[in-house]
Amino acid sequence: MQMVTVRKLREAMGEALRHAMSSPEVEQFCTGIGLAPSNPEQDDIAIHSKRKYVVRRLIGKELPELLRIAEHVLNECAGEEAADGGKAAGELASLVAQARGGGVAGDFKQLIFAADGPKPKFVFTDAINNEIKAIDNAEYSLIYDRPLGDGGLTWRQMNRWWAEREQLTDAPDLDVWNHLVQRLSRSLDNNAERRILDAYVKRSRRLGPDIPALVPQVYLHYDPYPQSRYGTVPAPLTHQRMDFLLLFPGRVRVVIECDGVQHYADDPDPAKPRERPRANPGRYAKMVAEDRFLQLRGYEVYRFGGYELMEGGGAERLLEEFFDALAARHDRLPSPA
Template identity: 60%
Template sequence: MGTATPRKLREAIGQALREAMTAPKVEQFCTGIGLAPPNPPDDVAITSKAAYVERRLGGKTQAELVQLALQVLEECEGGEDAAKLADLVARGSGAGVAGEMKNLIFAADGPKPEFVFRDALNNDLEAIKNEEYCLIYDRPLGADGLTWRQLGDWWTNHADLAHLPEREVWNNLHDRLERSLGGNPGERQILDAYKRRYRRLGPDIAALIPQVYLHYDPYHQARYGTNTPPLTRQRMDFLLLLPNRRRYANPSRYAEMMAEDRALRLRGYEVYRFGGHELDEPGIEQRLDQFFDDLARRYALQAG
C-alpha cells in the first residue's frame, strides 16, 4: 500500500465507510465526528459514498486524518477495506511499535506459565509456576531488533551449552522452538521455511519467534464458566522483531477475529496470515521462501 499520505488516508477512510455503512449513515457519521458541512450544502452520498467522504475530509492534515481513521475503525466490523485502512493508519502513525519491549515470553511447550508482577511500576514479571515450560528472553532489545545469532547467544547461556559448537547450539534451539508448535504441521512448515533462510543467509537475519504471548490472562478458561473470558486469544503464532521497532506478526489464531487483527495493526504491528488450506497446497515451500524474501526486501526498502 506504500507510505501513508493525506490523499491515501482520505481514500482509505472513504472506502472503509462505503463498505460498512449505508449512504444516510455515512452522512450522519461524517457530521457526528465533526467534519465540515458538505459543500455545496445539497451534496449527498447517494452517488458515491467514498467520494462524498473524501470531499468532506478535504483540508485535513495527516495527523488529523489518522485520528479520524481511528474513529472510523471503531465503527467498522471487519472487512477488507477496514483492514487496509488499519494497515495504512499504522504507517501514518510513525515507524514501528511504540514503547520498549519489556517481556518476551514465547515457545511454551507444556502447562501455561503463571506470573506475578515483581515490580508493577516497571512492569517486571516473575514466573512463579511452570516457568520450565516456556522461554523468557531477558535481554534488552537493541535498535537492530533480535537476530538468530543474538537469540542463539542467549540460548547458549540459558541452556548451558557453551561447550557445544555454535551450529549445534542453533540446531538445539530450533528443536526447542519446534516443540512449542505441538502437532501443528502448518506452523512447522513456516518454521522450517525460516530455518532454510538461516542456512542460506546466515544467522544475522531476524529470528522467527514462535508462540509469543501478546496478551496474558492469569486465569484459566474454566474459571469463567459460560462467560466469555476478557482475553480470548493470548498468543500469536510467530513474531519477527526487526530494527527500528518494526514487528511482523503471523497470527493465524486471530483469523476469525478481525477486531484483534485491526488492534495489532493500530499498535504498529504488520500482520500476515496464512490459512490452513493454503499451507496444505502443493508448492507451499517455494511460496513460503518467496514470502520471506519479499518481506525482507520490503523492510529494506522501508528502512532505506
C-alpha cells in the same frame, strides 16, 4: 508524504474519539489520562462538540507527548466497527506511524514464548516498571528479557542468549542453534506451523544468523485464568498468543498466523465425527477484530490458511517466496553466509 504536525495530530485524535465515544465518555477519558482543560470556564463539557473538546485539551502539548496520548486513543478505538470511526482511527494510526518513522510504539520489555506445556503463571515483582516473575510452570515457557536495540532481534542474539541459558557457551554456534530450533519446534501445534518454521530454518541456514529470528507462540495478551473459570461467558482475552513473531529493525514487528478450521468454525462434535464443523461468523469476527487492533498499533499481520500449507501443495515454495518478499519490503535480504 505530508509532514506530521501537532495540529494534525490534535485534529486526528479529536475526530477518532468523536466517533468512538459518547460526550460523557470523552470527558471521562480525557480526565482519566490527565488532560486538564485549557480553560475550565469554557471547556468543562463535550456535548457541544466532542472533537473541539478534545482538541482544546491537547493545545500546548509537544509532539512526544501527543504521540503518547495517541496510543491511548488508538487503544480505545481498536474495536471501532463503524466505517467512519474505523477510517478516523486508521488516519490517526497512519499519522502516528509517520511521526515515529513506522513500526510499533513503546519500549520492548520481554518475550514470553514457545510454551510446550501448561500455561505459565506470573506475578508482577515491580508493576511500575512492568517486571514479572514466573511462579508456576516456568519450566514450560521461555522468556527473553535482554535489552533490544533498534536493530530488532536476530538469530545471532537468540543464540547467545540460549547458549548462556543452557550452559552451552563452549559448544559450536551451529550446535547451539540446532538445539534452540529443536526446543522452539516442540511448542508448535500442528504440521502447518512446523512447515513455516522449517521453511524459515532452511532460509536461515542459507542466509546466516543476522536475519530476524522467527519466534513461535508469543504471548501478546495474558490472562492468568483458564477459560473454565469463566464458564459460559467468553474470556476477556480469547486470543492470547501469536503463532509467530519477527522483530525487524526500526521497531517493525511482523505477526504470522496459521489459520485452521478452529478460527472460523465451531468445534467438532465428538459424537458426530463425520459431520463437518459449521461456519461460525462470531469466531471469524473476533479474529479480524484482533487483526485490526494489532494493525492500529503498528504491527504487520500476515495470515496463512492451513490448506495452503498442506503437504504436497507447494507450501515450501510459497513460504520461500513470502519470506523473500517480506525481507525485500523491509530491505533486509543479506547475502548468503
